[in-house]
Amino acid sequence: MPEKQQAGDERPRRRQARGERRIAQLLEAAAAVFCTTGYTAASTNAIAREAGVSPGTLYQFFPNKEAIAIELGDRLMHEMRETYGEALAPVDPATPLEQAVGAAVDRFIAFNCEHPVFFALMHGPDVPGRITEEHDALHQTLVTRIEGLIRSFLPDAPDADVTRTAQMCLGMYKAGLELVLAHEEAERGAYVQELKNALFRYLEPLTRDGAAPTPDPAAPPLP
Amino acid sequence: MPEKQQAGDERPRRRQARGERRIAQLLEAAAAVFCTTGYTAASTNAIAREAGVSPGTLYQFFPNKEAIAIELGDRLMHEMRETYGEALAPVDPATPLEQAVGAAVDRFIAFNCEHPVFFALMHGPDVPGRITEEHDALHQTLVTRIEGLIRSFLPDAPDADVTRTAQMCLGMYKAGLELVLAHEEAERGAYVQELKNALFRYLEPLTRDGAAPTPDPAAPPLP
DNA sequence: GGCAAACACGAGAGATCGCTCGCGTTTCAC
DNA sequence: GTGAAACGCGAGCGATCTCTCGTGTTTGCC
Numbered sequence: 001m002p003e004k005q006q007a008g009d010e011r012p013r014r015r016q017a018r019g020e021r022r023i024a025q026l027l028e029a030a031a032a033v034f035c036t037t038g039y040t041a042a043s044t045n046a047i048a049r050e051a052g053v054s055p056g057t058l059y060q061f062f063p064n065k066e067a068i069a070i071e072l073g074d075r076l077m078h079e080m081r082e083t084y085g086e087a088l089a090p091v092d093p094a095t096p097l098e099q100a101v102g103a104a105v106d107r108f109i110a111f112n113c114e115h116p117v118f119f120a121l122m123h124g125p126d127v128p129g130r131i132t133e134e135h136d137a138l139h140q141t142l143v144t145r146i147e148g149l150i151r152s153f154l155p156d157a158p159d160a161d162v163t164r165t166a167q168m169c170l171g172m173y174k175a176g177l178e179l180v181l182a183h184e185e186a187e188r189g190a191y192v193q194e195l196k197n198a199l200f201r202y203l204e205p206l207t208r209d210g211a212a213p214t215p216d217p218a219a220p221p222l223p
Numbered sequence: 224m225p226e227k228q229q230a231g232d233e234r235p236r237r238r239q240a241r242g243e244r245r246i247a248q249l250l251e252a253a254a255a256v257f258c259t260t261g262y263t264a265a266s267t268n269a270i271a272r273e274a275g276v277s278p279g280t281l282y283q284f285f286p287n288k289e290a291i292a293i294e295l296g297d298r299l300m301h302e303m304r305e306t307y308g309e310a311l312a313p314v315d316p317a318t319p320l321e322q323a324v325g326a327a328v329d330r331f332i333a334f335n336c337e338h339p340v341f342f343a344l345m346h347g348p349d350v351p352g353r354i355t356e357e358h359d360a361l362h363q364t365l366v367t368r369i370e371g372l373i374r375s376f377l378p379d380a381p382d383a384d385v386t387r388t389a390q391m392c393l394g395m396y397k398a399g400l401e402l403v404l405a406h407e408e409a410e411r412g413a414y415v416q417e418l419k420n421a422l423f424r425y426l427e428p429l430t431r432d433g434a435a436p437t438p439d440p441a442a443p444p445l446p
Numbered sequence: 447g448g449c450a451a452a453c454a455c456g457a458g459a460g461a462t463c464g465c466t467c468g469c470g471t472t473t474c475a476c
Numbered sequence: 477g478t479g480a481a482a483c484g485c486g487a488g489c490g491a492t493c494t495c496t497c498g499t500g501t502t503t504g505c506c
Contacts, residue, residue: 016452016503040263040349043493054455059495061453126263126349160413167402168417175394190383194391201424239473239482266463277485282465284483 023061026051027075030068031117039069040126066130069121073134076118084111093152097207100149101199105173109192112177119181123174142170153207165206172198246284249274250298253291254340262292263349289353292344296357299341307334314375320430323372324422328396332415335400342404346397365393376430388429395421 015023029051033042044065048058062068084107091100112119121127122135146166154162176195183191238246252274256265267288271281285291307330314323335342344350345358369389377385399418403411 013452018453018503022453038349044495045493055495056456056497057454063495065494126261164413164417168399168414168421171398171402172395172421175398176391179390179394190387191391194387198391198395198421198425201428202421205424236482241473241483245483267465268463278465279467279486280484286465288464 019061022053022057026053026058026061026068027072030072034069034072035117035120038120038126039131066128069127069131070134072117073121073131076115076121077134077138080111084108091149091152097153097203098200101203102196104149105192105196105199108173109177109180112181116181119177139170143167146170150203150206153203157206165203168202169199172202242284245276245280249276249281249284249291250295253295257292257295258340258343261343261349262354289351292350292354293357295340296344296354299338299344300357300361303334307331314372316375320376320426321423324426325419327372328415328419328422331396332400332403335404339404342400362393366390369393373426373429376426388426391425392422395425
């Protein structure tokens with residue numbers, strides 16, 4: 001129950017079943033509008049219209065526009081944790097890296113395909129204040145999880161290297177996700193495979209010689 | 224009383240030296256504001272204030288807000304072509320892939336570090352209409368160039384595969400750029416190296432067996 | 447039935463932003 | 477010098493957006 005009460009001035013209202021239904025309805029409408037226009041360009045009136053209610057009704061349930069996105073993000077995050085929480089759990093080092101990468105990618109791609117608004121909310125540099133914080137929190141959570149996964153294969157690497165590798169993995173995943181979402185059907189599947197390939201090839205050398213993290217290139221940097 | 228010309232062609236005004244100076248000044252101010260707030264959130268009044276002129280003066284030189292970003296993008300693109308145009312030219316297949324990747328990454332990273340507004344303008348999903356077109360045009364240009372570079376090493380691969388690989392490379396570069404720009408000094412250098420590693424390891428297997436593009440994993444693809 | 451609270455409405459207040467307009471100043475060709 | 481055009485200003489218009497408010501309706505509890 002994601003009921004929030006600010007210190008002091010706003011006490012929690014007792015919602016009726018009708019209210020809960022309206023909230024769900026409004027969040028669904030907001031997801032649709034955010035998907036097509038992005039957060040900043042989405043007007044609260046448009047969200048209310050999409051939900052088939054008046055602007056006043058919307059503000060009966062959300063104190064402001066930001067709260068809509070926050071609540072939507074919270075529910076999305078909760079569902080992600082519930083459904084795919086173990087996707088990045090550390091695995092037995094005996095597990096082939098290829099399988100671990102493939103499974104993790106498949107799960108996350110599936111989630112993002114089912115909830116396109118997640119990508120819209122998490123990818124916009126236009127989102128203000130608190131949403132950015134949530135974004136950063138999620139990012140950090142994912143990086144930590146990936147670090148754990150990498151540690152399964154590289155128990156003795158320096159922390160800084162593992163963090164960098166995890167950040168790079170997450171960045172590659174985001175880039176791949178964008179490509180996957182931009183294509184359909186067979187081509188989409190091909191991009192999923194391409195993303196797996198990229199991640200696998202990036203990580204595979206690390207599993208072979210745990211002591212030599214970054215093979216320094218012979219050539220000095222060009223001017 | 225001179226007649227208003229509103230439709231059709233707007234004849235170019237004869238600019239004085241003072242005007243050219245103002246334009247440069249306004250574009251510089253716009254770059255600063257776009258960098259800190261993004262395009263949509265940047266107000267024309269803020270740009271004018273940053274440049275130390277009045278809003279009316281700004282509109283002496285630009286018909287609307289979009290034109291400012293367009294002109295800024297055009298000049299950036301021009302400078303990029305002039306300075307780094309050959310960064311992605313096809314290379315002698317004898318060139319080590321590691322060198323080719325390293326040189327290309329170094330050049331583009333340098334450009335983006337020198338012009339942070341480039342990243343801000345090209346990375347915002349908030350930018351409207353014509354800027355998105357320019358973004359897509361640049362994206363397509365880069366993909367085509369990368370395709371050419373990949374063809375240097377893979378003369379006989381199917382077009383679709385090369386395109387996918389090029390898109391993936393560009394995505395990885397964008398992701399890496401974001402990480403590079405988010406860090407400073409030594410850590411930044413480490414991320415540059417990490418990006419090079421990722422790209423190199425992704426592309427390296429393709430240069431060995433030109434006939435087997437994607438090693439199919441044991442698991443069947445999910446829908 | 448009676449009542450209080452939750453729900454619903456929609457006009458519009460208040461704020462912001464892109465952009466204009468009238469008018470004064472500077473520059474330049476002649 | 478003189479006139480025309482470029483330059484410069486800043487109040488404010490019109491459009492848009494977030495959020496409020498007064499009022500009326502529905503719901504749940506006694």
